[in-house]
Amino acid sequence: MTLSNSSLTDLHGRAEIEQLVNAFYEHVREDDVLGFIFTDIARTDWTAHLPRMYAFWETVLFRTGGYTGNPLAVHARLLPLTAMGRPQFDRWLLLFHRTVDAHFAGPNAEHIKNCASDMANVIHRRLSEAPVGATLTVQLTPEQQVRDAPLKADAV
Template identity: 60%
Template structure:
């Protein structure tokens, strides 16, 4: 009798965030396009970077991660050192969504992919100072409108 494969869990909290971030950066570090940006250009200290990313995603998903950094500045400084073009961001997103889908499914899994897509578009267009052709406010979903209005209300959030 055919068996149905067990469905994957959703992201429930910190444990799953750490699992996702670890699996994602293992992929990044094996990737021929992205790995050199971390290892050769930024000379990333992974012992610092991984906990920062746990806090970042925990803050995005659950607002409890105590992340206080500046993602735009962190990527803007790379533009002077290497090409941070659309192909790099598309690659980043492919690896991120593949990793999410490999481990998780559910509402939060969908939400984190949608947040990552939005942020990749914003970071890419802001650091390269080009308009994002895919970003048209008229096309925002109700969920995005609601989420963006909460970003603007967050005290101390950068624009």
């Protein structure tokens, strides 16, 4: 259940997406469960990663970010290096939802949380079913495809 804070505004464009992504990844970097995956395992280049995430979430929410890529394949490359199970995905979702709720309220805030949940669940399921070294693409259910059109397999 999401608590409503009437002083918060909704996500309206790129500026709010950047605010959300920056705040979220600050939490991720400090997190005991996820931080080392980004710093030590993936060795994330934040100057490159953050703009890609701005474009990704702007594409998800507003269909204007111009994101192209395959997040499932990126996550699959980490499988031999670290745990990518339900606990990690649940922690990612918890941090994402908490960050959205701390900064935004409204229909777009709720929608981005739903999109994040759908993506985390699809990626987790696909990773858990995949043979090591497989090339993976995201396959959404028909309902998810209608709701989240930019997340089609060849668009993600």
